[in-house]
Amino acid sequence: MAHRLPVVTLSLTFPEPWAWNAQTMYPDFHNFLVFLANSETVHYHYGPKDLVTILFYIFITIILHAVVQEYILDKISKRLHLSKVKHSKFNESGQLVVFHLSSVVWCLYVVVTEGYLTNLRSLWEDYPHVYLSFQVKFFYLCQLAYWLHSLPELYFQKVRKEEIPRQLQYISLYLLHIAGAYLLNLSRLGLILLLLQYSTEFLFHMARLFYFADENNERLFNAWAAVFGVTRLFILTLAVLAIGFGLARVENQAFDPEKGNFNTLPCRLGMLLLVCVAQAWLMWRFIHSQLRHWREYWKEQNAKRRVPAAPRLPARPIKREPGYHENGVVKAENGTSPRTKKLKSP
Incomplete structure (x- = not known):
């Protein structure tokens, strides 16, 4: 059972959608109401x-x-x-x-x-x-x-x-x-x-x-x-x-x-x-x-692999004085410290 009823409450906040009348099947600008056993359900249709x-x-x-x-x-x-x-x-x-x-x-x-x-x-x-x-x-x-x-x-x-x-x-x-x-x-x-x-x-x-x-x-x-x-x-x-x-x-x-x-x-x-x-x-x-x-x-991974490693410079040989080192002091082979050379005065 269908009725065409104007809806006033919805038109204040939400523009009333366009519905179709179930009996005549022509477009009108009212909601389509379907009455069930103990409740009513409102359905809508698209329109201008x-x-x-x-x-x-x-x-x-x-x-x-x-x-x-x-x-x-x-x-x-x-x-x-x-x-x-x-x-x-x-x-x-x-x-x-x-x-x-x-x-x-x-x-x-x-x-x-x-x-x-x-x-x-x-x-x-x-x-x-x-x-x-x-x-x-x-x-x-x-x-x-x-x-x-x-x-x-x-x-x-x-x-x-x-x-x-x-x-x-x-x-x-x-x-x-x-x-x-x-x-x-x-x-x-x-x-x-x-x-x-x-x-x-x-x-x-x-x-x-x-x-x-x-x-x-x-x-x-x-x-x-x-x-x-x-x-x-x-x-x-x-x-x-x-x-x-x-x-x-x-x-x-x-x-x-x-x-x-x-x-x-x-x-x-x-x-x-x-x-x-x-x-x-x-x-x-x-x-x-x-x-x-x-x-x-x-490409990024291959570029990382192709980058050659920086060449290491050969370590310079350290010239040690005769004897051995003990606590940062050079000792002679017989245990005494080597004599330091005296600088000649000009």
Whole structure:
């Protein structure tokens, strides 16, 4: 049983999301309420008002970014006395460590409370998942707001021109995947994949922070290298399982954007191609960086081996006076001290 009811309390602090009416299936700007036995559950759907919400949280994120930078990262970097290049990378990793840690905890809480981890079939069953709970919708809006706020932060943080293309690449990848999962009604699968990805990224940026504090500390990099490959394998496996096999067995295979159904063969192939290309590109960059690191390491080792040892000068023979030494005094062979020669007066 569904009713269209305006929500006044939420509109004061949180822009009211766009929902769909269950009876007429046309878009309206009210919440969709599902009445259960003894309680009611409010579900949401995406719409144009999400843009206003995202814009609002972009400003909130910029403020939080400045607070973390001023009260935490700047104080730590002053003690480390880093160069300009390392200082920029330290700020980048410090911000991402805070974001990834909070996102991992939040995402883990959402997938556990929603029951997605215990029931993997829920990732593709009852597709399309057009109705989202408040915490799922709020999580996606905050994720989009964070990665969109990273674009003006490139100017505020005075990032070097050489670093801008690299940062634009991974910002675009995150925006493309998060927005794709949100708009194509694959929010459940997107939560699991983000949990895996953010866990790996958190370990990488934590390893960078420890490296800047002590350049001899590279153990976390080794742990991250092992986790990185396993994460790529899990992401590809879940994507193929949910999109390639799960959605292919769903009865509703019609393309109907008005109802949020994109479960057709071309759409599924496009989704899988996007995920596979992104993971292959990340794996290629990882292998390339590891090979470059190993080459530099072996060059340093070979250079150390090729450096010849400094030649030792032959020891000069010490001319001893006849007799032997005793307590720093030269004794003659018969036990008496030798007579010192008298200097002739001029």
